[in-house]
Amino acid sequence: MVLNWLVVSALSGSSVSTAQPPTPVHGQEGQDAPWVVTPQELVDTMLDMAAVEPNELLIDLGSGDGRVVISAAQRGLRAIGIELDGGLVALSRERAEEAGVAEQTELIQADIFEYDFSNADVITFFLLPELTIRLRPTFFNLRPGTRIVSNTWDMRGTEEDPEAPGWDPDETIVLDPCPGFCSANAWTVPAKVEGMWQLDDGSELELRQRYQMVSGELRTGGRRITLQEGRLTGTLLTFRAAGIRYRAEVDGATMTGAASQADDTDRWRATRQP
Template identity: 55%
Template sequence: MPEPRGHTASRHCSPVGAIVLLAALLVPLATAGQTRPTVGQAGKDVPWVPTPDVLVDTMLEMADVSPDDLVVDLGSGDGRTVIAAARLGARAIGIEYDPALVALSTQRADEAGVSDLTEFITTDLFEYDLSQATVITLFLLPDLNLRLRSTLFTLEPGTRIVSNTWALDGWDDDPDAGNGWAPDETVVLDPCPTWCTSLLWVVPAKVEGTWRLSEGELSLDQTFQMVAGTLRTETGTIPIEDGRLRGTEIRFRAGDTRYTGRVDGTTMRGVAQTPSGAVDWNATLSR
């Protein structure tokens, strides 16, 4: 085959060529004791199976990831979710037990030009402190999600959790039972790229207790993001219906009045839509 114009083949190896050749021979020797990760390999609690890139994008979009976020991927595999989050401008941390996957992720983040926004930590995901995270991404298994659930529920209200396929209620979750932590949103990709379901939860504010309103006393019970209870006024006691939290946002209905508002610790305030018009409301936690 003729050489490209302007180039002549050298029969002798230059010093630079010799170094390149030596490095090419030495690198495989240096890494001979280290196995390159393979899809499906066993992990500490769950094997490494990557989320399809299109589903990673969907999960991050549902979580509304922005440069204001700290995204933590629990069991981060080859780092693809962390890298994708960093490409959106977020700081992102991968927690991964397998050091070879951490090394691969670090290299991939470097190649993607997002090393400054990413960090990969070799540790057990159950040992990691999640309190600073604003978004948590999961592709684990239902029983592992259930083990994490109580920790996730106590995170800062508004923290978003997105999971590839598995809900938070364990293997026996029954969507009709109504006592689990149901997702706030579900997206199923069609066509399905092997794994196609993304589930979103927004950590709700905690409102269980008795609140003082100008019109009476509001007693609230809370099961994850679902809210029930009663409103006691001078004219009687009426049930709270359609009560729901999404982060710090609350909405519920009492009789023919629809309340929407925001929870800020021991106070809530917002707008009540009555049959005769909208009025401001506020409530204070009394016990």
């Protein structure tokens, strides 16, 4: 690579020291998405929606001029930006330096489809819809509880049918007045609960799962009760059955929690069946 630059420089008569990546231009094409910035107000909203905490790790996929990474670092997070364009990586490093957060940030020139971001607590992105559809299976298999926030695009649709149902956001906020791009979507990666579970009292719980939405049946005392309002928020499972509200923390093959009706609350626990 260095040799190529030397050859090009020698042929063009320029010196090696001028071999800089081109200066980024807003709106320029990227490999998979152009460079368009998220308005600062929406960046702040996205970080609020992710309920970021100091010392967490945020990774921005396609980090542009580094504004999401810098804002996260200013809130005390460790923040990594993954960006393919060398000019933008250089610009974002300069901006992080100017903002005094160079130590807490890493601005890496890489392809988001080749970078392992599974250690993030929070993922942010502003990419085109077809990219988010491609990333959706990877996102769904991240550690339960990982928060994902996007500028504008959601994770509905398929490559063949952009209107097809997909992974609905847990929350959408639309800014009014709109600062240019107005909406942000947030998801929390749910635990995987699909299958048969047995409660300690011998009852059986059959769960079906579509992303964070849960349906199924509780079989207890000879009755089959259809679950209502089943939902996962990260590792927290909630549903209602025969007027009783169930909540449980899912930890691998065990879930433990409370079942409440009026003023009565009982503890319950279930284990996954093979």
